[in-house]
Structures are given as C-alpha cells and as structure tokens.
Amino acid sequence: xxxxxxxxxxxxxxxxxxxxxxMVIAAIITQIVQIYLKKGxxxxxxxxxxxxxxxxxxxxxxxxxxxxxxxxxxxxxxGLLVAGGFAGIVIGFASQSVVANLVSGVFLIVERPIKIGxxxxxxxxxxxVEDIHIFxxxxxxxxxxxxxxxxxxxxxxxxxxxxxxxxRRIVYRIGISYRDDIxxxxxxxxxxxASYPYALMNPPFELYVESLGDNAVNLTVLxxxxxxxxTIAQRELLGKIKVAFDLAGIEFPYPQRVVWYGREESxxxxxxxxxxxxxxxxxxx
Amino acid sequence: MFGRYDYxxxxxxxxxxxxxxxxxxxxxxxxxxxxxxxxxxxGPESAPxxxxxxxxxxxxxxxxxxxxxxxxxVLLGPTAKKxxxxxxxxxxxxxxxxxxxxxxxxxxxxxPSKFSLYGTPKTGVITKWYRSRVYSDAPTVDMKKEGVxxxxxxxxxxxxxxxxxAVFEANGMVLYFDQDQVGMNAQMTIKSSLTAETSFFECPYxxxxxxxxxxxxxxxxxxxxxxxxxxxSGVEVNVFVMEAGYx
Numbered sequence: 001x002x003x004x005x006x007x008x009x010x011x012x013x014x015x016x017x018x019x020x021x022x023m024v025i026a027a028i029i030t031q032i033v034q035i036y037l038k039k040g041x042x043x044x045x046x047x048x049x050x051x052x053x054x055x056x057x058x059x060x061x062x063x064x065x066x067x068x069x070x071x072x073x074x075x076x077x078x079g080l081l082v083a084g085g086f087a088g089i090v091i092g093f094a095s096q097s098v099v100a101n102l103v104s105g106v107f108l109i110v111e112r113p114i115k116i117g118x119x120x121x122x123x124x125x126x127x128x129v130e131d132i133h134i135f136x137x138x139x140x141x142x143x144x145x146x147x148x149x150x151x152x153x154x155x156x157x158x159x160x161x162x163x164x165x166x167x168r169r170i171v172y173r174i175g176i177s178y179r180d181d182i183x184x185x186x187x188x189x190x191x192x193x194a195s196y197p198y199a200l201m202n203p204p205f206e207l208y209v210e211s212l213g214d215n216a217v218n219l220t221v222l223x224x225x226x227x228x229x230x231t232i233a234q235r236e237l238l239g240k241i242k243v244a245f246d247l248a249g250i251e252f253p254y255p256q257r258v259v260w261y262g263r264e265e266s267x268x269x270x271x272x273x274x275x276x277x278x279x280x281x282x283x284x285x
Numbered sequence: 286m287f288g289r290y291d292y293x294x295x296x297x298x299x300x301x302x303x304x305x306x307x308x309x310x311x312x313x314x315x316x317x318x319x320x321x322x323x324x325x326x327x328g329p330e331s332a333p334x335x336x337x338x339x340x341x342x343x344x345x346x347x348x349x350x351x352x353x354x355x356x357x358x359v360l361l362g363p364t365a366k367k368x369x370x371x372x373x374x375x376x377x378x379x380x381x382x383x384x385x386x387x388x389x390x391x392x393x394x395x396x397p398s399k400f401s402l403y404g405t406p407k408t409g410v411i412t413k414w415y416r417s418r419v420y421s422d423a424p425t426v427d428m429k430k431e432g433v434x435x436x437x438x439x440x441x442x443x444x445x446x447x448x449x450x451a452v453f454e455a456n457g458m459v460l461y462f463d464q465d466q467v468g469m470n471a472q473m474t475i476k477s478s479l480t481a482e483t484s485f486f487e488c489p490y491x492x493x494x495x496x497x498x499x500x501x502x503x504x505x506x507x508x509x510x511x512x513x514x515x516x517x518s519g520v521e522v523n524v525f526v527m528e529a530g531y532x
Contacts (some may be wrong), residue, residue, distance in 0.1 A: 165405040202401045226349070
C-alpha cells in the first residue's frame with residue numbers, strides 16, 4: 001500500500017499522516033481554548049496581557065503536541081530528555097517564583113477577590129488597587145506611594161477588601177463624665193446620627209452603655225455608612241458628635257483618680273460623716 | 286421656579302439665592318442655599334438657563350442610583366390593585382443650553398438628604414431614603430421641596446401583601462411638572478411574598494405636565510445592574526426587581 005511507503009529510516013507515509021492529524025487536532029484545540037479564554041477573560045484582563053497569555057497557551061499546546069509526535073518521526077528523545085531534564089531542574093528552580101506569580105495571577109483573575117479601584121489591605125499595604133497584571137498587583141497607598149505586590153504574595157496573604165460590600169459599620173467608643181445624664185447624651189447622639197446623610201437609616205444605628213470605666217461612662221455607637229463614603233463619614237460624624245456634646249455641655253472626662261490620705265483612726269471617726277477628699281488628677285493627653 | 290431663563294435671572298426667596306451676575310467682565314453663575322455656596326463662570330455670552338426638577342439622587346453627591354420611599358404599610362388583598370399617592374424629595378437642576386447640547390451647572394435641594402441600605406451589605410444597594418405619608422389623592426405640597434408620586438400597586442399573588450416601601454432605579458425615572466406640582470407616575474407589581482418589581486410610566490399622571498430634563502441623560506449616568514428591561518405596549522421599560530422585600 002502507498003501508506004506503507006518508507007520515507008526515511010522507519011518513518012512511513014502513514015506515520016507522517018498521523019503526525020499531520022495530531023498537529024491539526026492540536027491546532028483546533030488551541031483555537032477552541034483561545035476562543036474560550038478570550039470570551040472569559042476579555043473584561044478581566046488588559047488586552048496586551050490577554051494576548052501574552054493566549055500566546056503562551058498556544059505555544060504550550062503546540063510544543064506538547066510536537067513532542068508527542070517526535071517518536072513517530074524516529075527522533076530519539078532519550079538524550080534530549082537527559083539534557084532537558086537537567087536543564088528543566090535548573091530552569092525550574094530559577095523560574096519558580098515567576099511561575100508561582102503567573103499561576104497566582106491567573107487565580108486572582110478567575111477568583112476576583114479584588115478589582116481595580118477597590119480599597120484594600122494586603123500584607124500591611126493599604127490603598128487603592130491601581131492595576132492587576134499577570135505577575136503583580138499595583139496598589140497606590142493612601143499617601144500616594146506606588147506599591148508593586150507580586151501576585152503570589154497577594155494570593156497567599158490575607159486580603160481585606162473594604163469595597164466588596166456596599167455598606168460598612170463605623171464604631172465609636174465615647175466616654176462621658178459620670179456627672180452627665182446618659183439619656184441626654186444618647187438623645188444628642190440620636191439627633192446627630194439622624195441628621196447626618198451618610199448614617200444609614202437601615203441597618204439602624206445602635207447606641208448603648210458599654211462599660212462603667214475608671215474615668216468615664218463609656219458609650220458605644222454602631223452606625224452603618226455607604227462603603228464609598230466610609231472614610232468621610234467616619235471623620236465628619238466624630239466631629240459633629242464633639243460639637244454637639246460641647247454645645248450641650250457634656251464633658252469628655254480626663255483620666256482621674258480619687259486619693260485617700262491616711263489619717264489617724266480618731267480623726268476618721270470624727271469625720272466619718274464627711275465626704276472624702278477628692279483630687280482630680282488631670283493628665284494631658 | 287421651574288422654567289427657562291436668561292442671564293438676568295435672580296432668585297432670592299430668603300433661603301435660596303440664585304442667579305447670574307457680571308464680575309470683571311465675566312458672567313458668573315452663583316447659588317447659595319443654607320450655607321452651601323456654588324459659583325461657576327459661564328463661557329457663553331448669553332444662553333438659556335433651564336431650571337428643572339431632576340431625579341433625586343445627586344445631593345449631597347451621587348452615591349446611588351436608587352430612591353427608596355418608606356411609608357405607612359398598605360395591605361392589599363389577593364390579586365388586588367390599589368393606587369396611592371406618595372411624596373418624594375425634590376432636587377433642582379440648573380442647566381445651560383447651547384444648541385442641542387445641555388450642560389448641568391448645579392443640583393441642590395431644600396430638604397436634607399438621608400441614605401439607607403436596601404437588602405444586605407453584600408447583595409443590597411444603597412438608596413436615597415425618604416419617608417412619606419400615604420395619600421388617596423395627589424396632595425398639595427411645596428413643589429420646591431416635594432414632588433408627588435402616583436403609585437399603582439398590583440398584587441399578583443394569591444395572598445395578602447403588606448407594602449411599606451418602594452425602591453426605584455434612576456434609569457427610567459421620569460419627572461413631569463407644571464406651575465403647581467412636580468410628579469412621577471410609577472407602578473409596583475408584587476410577584477411573591479418577598480419580591481416586587483417597580484417601574485415608571487412614560488407619561489404624567491395629569492394632563493398638561495411638562496417633561497423635565499433627565500439628569501441621567503445630561504450627566505451620562507451609566508446603566509447599572511439590578512434591573513431588567515421589559516417591553517410594555519411596544520415601549521422598553523426599565524424595571525427594578527425588589528428582591529429584599531417590600532414591607
């Protein structure tokens with residue numbers, strides 16, 4: 001038969017046909033994978049990086065297909081494998097972190113724990129996500145510093161994303177003097193929160209006495225704000241609470257201590273109906 | 286207050302000062318309301334200034350595209366329909382027109398703003414929140430502060446439904462006004478014990494009302510998720526799906 005015609009060594013026309021078919025199948029698989037990835041990643045990855053990724057995938061598939069058909073062409077890979085194995089170990093060690101960053105980058109793009117514009121805290125770096133590349137993520141810190149984080153670090157570290165949810169809760173702990181009326185103070189807080197636009201109606205705010213401290217009655221205020229306005233709300237509300245308390249004469253007490261002076265027993269018996277001497281020790285914060 | 290003016294415009298009602306004045310040869314738009322001051326130099330030597338009511342989502346700044354109106358609960362029987370009237374906060378937009386182009390100069394409101402969360406922090410949306418009374422007929426309100434929303438509620442379920450809030454998306458929100466009032470015309474369809482759909486009619490609830498400039502068109506506000514588009518009588522209507530309840 002014509003297919004049994006030997007071309008060179010043991011390679012027949014049939015072998016060449018099989019090689020051709022395998023390479024065509026590899027090309028088809030490459031196309032399908034590329035189309036699928038293009039559709040899935042076109043809105044998640046910059047165009048240039050998507051092109052690089054597609055190219056890497058295309059060449060990987062074609063190289064794997066080519067390696068698989070070499071025995072059909074009577075090309076002995078034993079020597080190549082020994083040299084290639086050694087080179088592979090060297091290259092593997094050298095490119096370990098590069099591959100780890102690449103793989104982490106792909107997982108970050110697929111899982112999407114962060115997106116461009118989000119406010120995040122990753123490994124102590126806090127700021128806005130400026131870009132997500134295949135190998136690294138760029139965060140612009142609040143003080144304007146450009147920080148490049150390798151994707152492996154981003155993927156394996158704890159990520160706090162402040163913008164995933166539409167609302168965040170602000171927590172204040174406010175100490176008022178023991179002399180002040182708690183009901184009056186909470187009424188003022190309610191008024192401030194009710195009139196502030198970014199203190200959300202729902203979920204409703206919470207106000208309660210958290211503890212009777214050494215120096216103050218500690219009130220806790222829990223109030224929700226839109227995530228986009230969180231920082232401004234957190235700052236403005238505290239200022240408004242301070243102004244409202246000042247107007248109402250409610251005091252934020254300094255740390256204070258009641259001091260008892262040691263006296264003779266007889267003097268204490270005589271003075272038992274009198275109040276103890278109280279000295280307020282005021283400390284400058 | 287609403288209408289078309291030239292640069293001789295000057296409003297001073299004791300609370301609001303608004304107008305255009307000549308300063309060093311330049312036309313300067315100014316607005317002062319409760320301590321909030323805004324100025325802008327106008328390039329054109331003369332152009333129409335248009336003051337219209339706009340979708341109430343821009344003051345103090347655009348945080349959301351949703352308006353939530355909370356009201357005393359209305360109980361609807363199975364498959365029942367009921368039309369009620371509510372009020373909503375008015376935001377006033379000042380636009381400069383030149384040819385076919387419209388540029389927004391300013392938005393402000395006489396009423397304080399309040400925001401809320403509809404749904405959960407994870408899946409919900411931030412809304413501009415307003416509390417309204419329920420009326421059987423269109424109430425008389427101060428049109429500088431409040432508008433009137435006619436709401437047709439239809440209960441398509443076979444159970445009673447208690448409705449106490451309605452959430453609307455700015456896409457599809459259409460305001461109409463005349464000399465006496467600002468109005469919107471909307472519908473709410475209760476689909477289940479938890480979900481309802483809201484949308485706006487592309488017509489006023491009263492004859493003779495003029496359509497206001499749409500802020501989302503003037504500011505090119507992008508369309509966001511959370512809504513679907515359906516065709517009603519051949520017209521495309523933006524529908525917001527209230528998936529986090531209506532009571």
